Amino acid sequence: MATRKITLVEPHRVKSVWKLGSETRILGTVRQRTPLHSQLIIGAFLRNSFRDDDVEIEILDNRLENPQSDQLYKVVPYGGGTLEHYRVGLDLESQYFRNVISKSSILGLTVNFTQEAGVAIDIAVRARLINPEIRVVFGGSDVRARAEHYLRQAADAVVLGDGERVGPRLIRSLLDRKSLDGIPSIAYRDGETICQKPKADGVPMEEVHLPAFDLVRQHIPQYVESHEGDLPEGISPPLAYVETSRGCHETCPFCFTAGIKYRVMSSRQIEEYAEHLRSWGIQSLMMIADNELTPLLMQNVRSCNMPGRDLIIDRYRIFRRHGFRWEFSNGLQYSMFVKDGRIDEELVREMFEGCYRLFIPIEDPLDLGYKKLYGRPSERRKSTADKDEIFRSHHMDVLSAIAATGLPMMNFGLIIGWPGDTVARVHRVTDRCRELKDAIQRANPQCQVLFTPFVGIPIPGTANWFDYQNRGLIREDVNNHPEAWQFGLTTYGNFEMVHARMEMIADLNGEAALKEWTSTGVYPHLVHAKGAAKAL
Numbered sequence: 001m002a003t004r005k006i007t008l009v010e011p012h013r014v015k016s017v018w019k020l021g022s023e024t025r026i027l028g029t030v031r032q033r034t035p036l037h038s039q040l041i042i043g044a045f046l047r048n049s050f051r052d053d054d055v056e057i058e059i060l061d062n063r064l065e066n067p068q069s070d071q072l073y074k075v076v077p078y079g080g081g082t083l084e085h086y087r088v089g090l091d092l093e094s095q096y097f098r099n100v101i102s103k104s105s106i107l108g109l110t111v112n113f114t115q116e117a118g119v120a121i122d123i124a125v126r127a128r129l130i131n132p133e134i135r136v137v138f139g140g141s142d143v144r145a146r147a148e149h150y151l152r153q154a155a156d157a158v159v160l161g162d163g164e165r166v167g168p169r170l171i172r173s174l175l176d177r178k179s180l181d182g183i184p185s186i187a188y189r190d191g192e193t194i195c196q197k198p199k200a201d202g203v204p205m206e207e208v209h210l211p212a213f214d215l216v217r218q219h220i221p222q223y224v225e226s227h228e229g230d231l232p233e234g235i236s237p238p239l240a241y242v243e244t245s246r247g248c249h250e251t252c253p254f255c256f257t258a259g260i261k262y263r264v265m266s267s268r269q270i271e272e273y274a275e276h277l278r279s280w281g282i283q284s285l286m287m288i289a290d291n292e293l294t295p296l297l298m299q300n301v302r303s304c305n306m307p308g309r310d311l312i313i314d315r316y317r318i319f320r321r322h323g324f325r326w327e328f329s330n331g332l333q334y335s336m337f338v339k340d341g342r343i344d345e346e347l348v349r350e351m352f353e354g355c356y357r358l359f360i361p362i363e364d365p366l367d368l369g370y371k372k373l374y375g376r377p378s379e380r381r382k383s384t385a386d387k388d389e390i391f392r393s394h395h396m397d398v399l400s401a402i403a404a405t406g407l408p409m410m411n412f413g414l415i416i417g418w419p420g421d422t423v424a425r426v427h428r429v430t431d432r433c434r435e436l437k438d439a440i441q442r443a444n445p446q447c448q449v450l451f452t453p454f455v456g457i458p459i460p461g462t463a464n465w466f467d468y469q470n471r472g473l474i475r476e477d478v479n480n481h482p483e484a485w486q487f488g489l490t491t492y493g494n495f496e497m498v499h500a501r502m503e504m505i506a507d508l509n510g511e512a513a514l515k516e517w518t519s520t521g522v523y524p525h526l527v528h529a530k531g532a533a534k535a536l
Helices: 038-049 095-102 114-130 141-145 147-153 163-175 267-279 308-321 345-352 377-382 387-403 423-443 463-470 496-509 511-520 526-535
Strands: 004-010 013-020 023-027 055-061 070-078 081-088 106-110 135-139 157-159 186-190 193-196 239-242 284-287 325-328 355-363 409-416 448-455
Touching: 004 038, 013 114, 023 511, 038 055, 038 106, 038 163, 070 114, 081 114, 095 114, 106 114, 106 163, 114 135, 114 141, 114 147, 135 141, 135 163, 141 147, 141 157, 147 157, 147 186, 147 193, 157 163, 239 267, 267 308, 308 345, 345 355, 345 387, 355 387, 387 409, 387 423, 409 423, 409 496, 423 448, 423 496, 448 496, 496 511
Parallel strands: 004 055, 004 106, 106 135, 135 157, 239 284, 284 325, 325 355, 355 409, 409 448
Antiparallel strands: 013 023, 013 081, 070 081, 157 186, 186 193
16 A cells, blocks of 8 residues: 555636626636546656655546536626636535545646636645645646746745656655755745756657556546537547647747747657557547647658658558547647648648547737748748738638538637727627638538637736736736636736627627527537528
């Protein structure tokens, strides 16, 4: 029997209810039955590192232990009304939570989304009250950007980069009550002093372990939900995330992973990954690499000893051979499909034969303010067309070619509501989205087209974050109200953009979709998408 336990925690989902006059609406999306990913990788490499020690690894998924429970934990004034924030999942006062924490030596929490920061800190604070001897480690994108906040609130240490090499050293030192000095890529609290060590390079993908599904075997049948909505007809759960690479060559100012060194899995790893997923009964995949198409910029991928384009094609042939279907959940830099003015139709076919849905970040389809929308760097240098011509003759053509492969669903993500945005401009964006929808449905009348508008928020640690902080544009306090950092709300006080977003959802997807989203927090539903197509 293990005497020491490491418990890896997935925080609750946050449901935010806006009460404004007689209206009550859920803003944002509450999805509980999506797969886990980070904890499965962390659990795998920790277990391998402590194989000969008296250590047990457990995963606590607060979303799924009691999925029907909503606990109101915060009410704040917002936009002339109030916002009520609820923890959705396990009750922190439950005996089950108390039992898990009382038996744990280490608590590891992953916080990638700022809106969950308050909930995650509440978990850690409650855990310390139950078990004063417990040691708390935080990791994830928001933690890397705001390490001191977590250390001042509840953490003994935070991980500032990839955990494969750093994590085992950190955990061993915490378990043995040894100094953390000398461990790279971490920050920790020494009395009242915050100590931060230099970041180490990102680990090669060959050091990334296969996910430890045995740690969540009881929950695998519940992995039935994608972030983009219900599964189309003929697509079967359970689902799993697939991260074929880390890092991105682009430097988008709103993205936390901008400019991080690129690393990619070889075909041999993909083959092992596919066999592993199959052995655990996984049926469908959600691709979440930072930039799936970066290998197109590499004539030869040194770690794989093959051209980047061939590596991508090989990847999807392997997944097809194992019988998987997939969606691109993190979006694709679709402008990369164009080279020398021509669409790479063979590559499009290889990637989308087997794909059931594509989330497409068109970001700002009116102003095309981001370089990545103009194609590969070589294409950008040669282009002399204005943004309207580029959108109509380039982007619409590429997206139509993708739809023409027979793709069942396309979900377009776009950003409105940055400082200075106006309702009139949002209406022009909506008109452009209608043009795009018409082009897609001409290419594939059976393709269901949805639009997911996001209100622009400055993600901590990004270029926008530092810029808007310096300019005094951020009205919300991220430390006291992190829940405002979700794409249904505004952090600038321009509340008309919250309303404009809801109007855009109704205009492009139908009133039924808006009602579903704001009454349940779950969007979109396929039946509503069909109805919206008729309504428009």
